[in-house]
Each structure stands twice: as C-alpha cells, then as structure tokens.
Amino acid sequence: MSTAFDAIIIGAGQAGPPLAGRLTAAGQRVAMVERKLFGGTCVNTGCIPTKALIASAHAAYVARRAGDFGVRVGGAVMVDMPAVKARKDAISGKSRTSVEAWLRGMDRCTVYQEQARFLSAHEVQVGSETLTAERIFINVGGRALMPKMPGMEQVACLNNSTMLELETLPRHLIVVGGSYIGLEFAQMYRRFGSEVTVIEKGPRLVSHEDEDVAEAIKGILEAEGIHLRLDAECIEFSRAGEDVAARVNCQSGEPAVVGSHVLLAVGRQPNTGDLGLDRAGVMLDQRGYIVVDDQLRTNVEGIYALGDCNGRGAFTHTSYNDFEIVAGNLLDGESRRVTDRIQAHALYIDPPLGQIGMTEKEVRRSGRPALIGTRAMTRVGRAVEKGETMGFMKILVDAESKKILGAAILGTGGDEAIHCILDTMVANQDYTTLQRAMHIHPTVSELIPTMLGELKPLATA
Numbered sequence: 001m002s003t004a005f006d007a008i009i010i011g012a013g014q015a016g017p018p019l020a021g022r023l024t025a026a027g028q029r030v031a032m033v034e035r036k037l038f039g040g041t042c043v044n045t046g047c048i049p050t051k052a053l054i055a056s057a058h059a060a061y062v063a064r065r066a067g068d069f070g071v072r073v074g075g076a077v078m079v080d081m082p083a084v085k086a087r088k089d090a091i092s093g094k095s096r097t098s099v100e101a102w103l104r105g106m107d108r109c110t111v112y113q114e115q116a117r118f119l120s121a122h123e124v125q126v127g128s129e130t131l132t133a134e135r136i137f138i139n140v141g142g143r144a145l146m147p148k149m150p151g152m153e154q155v156a157c158l159n160n161s162t163m164l165e166l167e168t169l170p171r172h173l174i175v176v177g178g179s180y181i182g183l184e185f186a187q188m189y190r191r192f193g194s195e196v197t198v199i200e201k202g203p204r205l206v207s208h209e210d211e212d213v214a215e216a217i218k219g220i221l222e223a224e225g226i227h228l229r230l231d232a233e234c235i236e237f238s239r240a241g242e243d244v245a246a247r248v249n250c251q252s253g254e255p256a257v258v259g260s261h262v263l264l265a266v267g268r269q270p271n272t273g274d275l276g277l278d279r280a281g282v283m284l285d286q287r288g289y290i291v292v293d294d295q296l297r298t299n300v301e302g303i304y305a306l307g308d309c310n311g312r313g314a315f316t317h318t319s320y321n322d323f324e325i326v327a328g329n330l331l332d333g334e335s336r337r338v339t340d341r342i343q344a345h346a347l348y349i350d351p352p353l354g355q356i357g358m359t360e361k362e363v364r365r366s367g368r369p370a371l372i373g374t375r376a377m378t379r380v381g382r383a384v385e386k387g388e389t390m391g392f393m394k395i396l397v398d399a400e401s402k403k404i405l406g407a408a409i410l411g412t413g414g415d416e417a418i419h420c421i422l423d424t425m426v427a428n429q430d431y432t433t434l435q436r437a438m439h440i441h442p443t444v445s446e447l448i449p450t451m452l453g454e455l456k457p458l459a460t461a
C-alpha cells in the first residue's frame, strides 16, 4: 500500500513540527513520522528535563546559602530525589504531549508513530506502508556517543537519557567528559548532594571556549567541591566491589577514581545509520552527518536535512533556525542561508555562560586588529546584590570597522544579557550603537555599554 503526500517529515524534533505547521498552513498534505517521543531530544532527554533538574539543584544551593542572605532555614537542607524527578517528568511530559496534540490536531497532517526508512529518493517505508512525496525533510537528531572504552562491559555506564531515569542519589558520580552536558550534570548532582568527579582527557574543560573562560569555569566547579581530573589520557573501568573504579592515569593525583555511578558525556552522534539513506543516494560525511548545502539541501533533489543530523549545529535554536531557513526559502521566496546566522550558545552551569560570535582565540588567529573589553562580575552591581559574583564578561570588536566580533558572559544572567550584544551584531550596527543605549539599572546588561567604553587593543599572539 502506498500513500502520496506533498511532503514527508521524518522526526518530530525541533525543526519538524514547526515545518509541518507551515507546510500544512500553505495547503500541503504532510506525513509526520516520529518513531519514539514527540519533541525529540530537547523535550525528552535534553534541554527541558536538564534545565528543570538544574532549577531544583539551584533551589537546594540557594537554600544551603540562605544564611548569606540573612535567612534562617530550620535544619539541614534535604533533596527529595523522587520529587525532583517527578517535577522534571511533569515539565518534560507537558511539553511532549502538547507537541503531539498539536501535530495530531493539525489539518492536512497525518501522524505516523513508526520508524521511517527510505526505499528510494521519494519513497519512505513506515511500518507496513509506503509513503511517497516530492519533498522529504529529515529531522532525525542524534544520540549519546558511547565509544568503546576498556572495561566498559563490567560497568553500567549511564548516558544523558538513562541519567534522567535515576530516582536515587548517586553516592559518588563519575562524569567522563568535561564539556557542556557533562558539566551541567556534574554541578547539578553535586548540588543534590553527590560527591562528583569529572574526568576529562584534555588539558582543560570546555575546549571550544577561551582559556580564561575554561579556567573560570574550573574555579566555579571546584569551589563547590567537584573534583576535576584533567589530562586523563588512559581511561579504563573495572569493578571495585559494589563500586566502579575508573583508572585515569593522569599526570598527577590518584591513579584511579572509585565511584558508585559513571556518566559518559563524551559527545553525540547522528541518528542516520538506520534510515536507509544509501537507497535514497543521500551523501553522509565521515562521521555519519548528512551533507547539506548552505540552504540545507542534500545532494538529492527534494531531500533536506535539518537539525543535529546535518552537523551544522548542535542546539535547539540551530535546529529551529534550520526550520526557519527552509520554510522561508520554500514558502516565502526568501534566500536565507545557514552562514547568515551568528553562532550562539549557552552552558547552563550556575552561573551560566552565554557565548556568541568569535572567541578571543579565533579573533587572535584571524590576525585582524581588534579591541577587547572585559569586566569581572565582582564589578557588576546586580551580581553583588544577588551574592553571585563569580565569572566575568568580555567583548571583542573589530578595530577598523567597529563591528562586534564576539562576546562571552560567564556570570549571573549571562545567558540572557548576551542577547543585546547578539542583536546589535545581527542588526550589523557598530559597537557605538550599543555603547550609547541607555540600559536599565540594576542589570548585568547595564555594564555592557560601560565595558565598551573601556576597550583596549587586543594583544596579538
């Protein structure tokens, strides 16, 4: 049996559902195929559940620090892990059911809850049915990379999905991987009350960020009692009674870390291996990502790839922006491109990091004359009043064009405050436009014009 549609969308992640909304509103008949949970990674095993847990961890942290604010809490602060999980599940579940209800109630949209596999460039097998369409949009996302490590078979390694099922507090959580996902879990579980050790094979945390940012993050985590083992080149697991021993073979410190649970947070991989892409002739790169052009078209006419599976972004906002690019180009006569967007991301430890555009390292490498402004959060009134003075902000400006090249705000409200800089960049305005803006007092953002008034030449490497 074969059913014809105008478009087939594979995967109800961050790009698929809004694209279904736009295509059906334009009168097209759309098949939406989702094999598991509506809303994909962000809603079910990524951003939303982790940020809900981080909010609980923050509440515990603030409660423990209540005395700093002149507030007395009666007795020790206890974290009720089943209640924390129930709160997280309720938030994530509400989001999932609303995406599903939206799709199922959408005119001209037929929802299939099945695995999709290409039979040819315009045919997709869904359960016992064959669907056909001129246009096929792939939004299959990715999953945790679980590389083989010596001794892994002896221990039950957790990943970002299985971590979210825990209802008990690990006595000692070993996090392998000192990047975004690993650090968020590390700090959250430390605040819930676990002992936490982060094992990172590189010489520093978050290797994509500037060294001063990574160093400040290290200080923030260590101040909360998180153990960090960097330069761990030879990671190997074994059982130690009921516990797990992770040999790290670092240049200094104990040769093994013994803990109760291990979380592997060493990267992501695309869900492209079981899609039958070879039958459609769609090209993959060496790491399994779908190769797309600047408008998210694959090498096969009519097939597009959006979100994490195309390797052009690894965030909810990049996936959503992919939807906007494709919808704008196909339905609104626009000519939007991936390279038009300014890179932006956050790391949700507390305080958070917001990072946009070029890093200082990238600006130096580019060799262009540049200016830099920095300010410690100890010199931001809002941070002082809130008792959250860790971190700093910095901004980089092209010395000749006066255009902003990039910025990082590691500090309270940094994930929000960075947007005034991002919007100035998107509007292609000189930094002086932002410098002259009157910002509200007392905010973190009010110090951005001040910082721009104190720019200094960036020393070349």
Ligand SMILES: Cc1cc2nc3c(=O)[nH]c(=O)nc-3n(C[C@H](O)[C@H](O)[C@H](O)COP(=O)(O)OP(=O)(O)OC[C@H]3O[C@@H](n4cnc5c(N)ncnc54)[C@H](O)[C@@H]3O)c2cc1C
Residues within 6 Å of the ligand: 010, 011, 012, 013, 014, 015, 016, 033, 034, 035, 036, 037, 038, 039, 040, 041, 042, 043, 045, 046, 047, 048, 050, 114, 115, 116, 117, 139, 140, 141, 142, 160, 181, 271, 274, 275, 306, 307, 308, 309, 313, 314, 315, 316, 317, 318, 319, 348
């Ligand atoms: C722990 C964690 C925290 C994160 N935190 C943040 C954050 O704070 N901010 C942020 O911007 N990003 C964050 N991310 C990243 C973000 O979740 C992803 O970038 C985003 O969800 C990617 O969306 P997507 O649309 O590409 O695909 P996904 O959301 O992954 O959706 C893909 C969908 O396709 C379905 N699918 C796959 N194969 C098939 C098939 N063959 N047939 C049918 N259906 C299929 C899957 O079941 C899934 O539902 C986080 C990720 C993790 C893991």
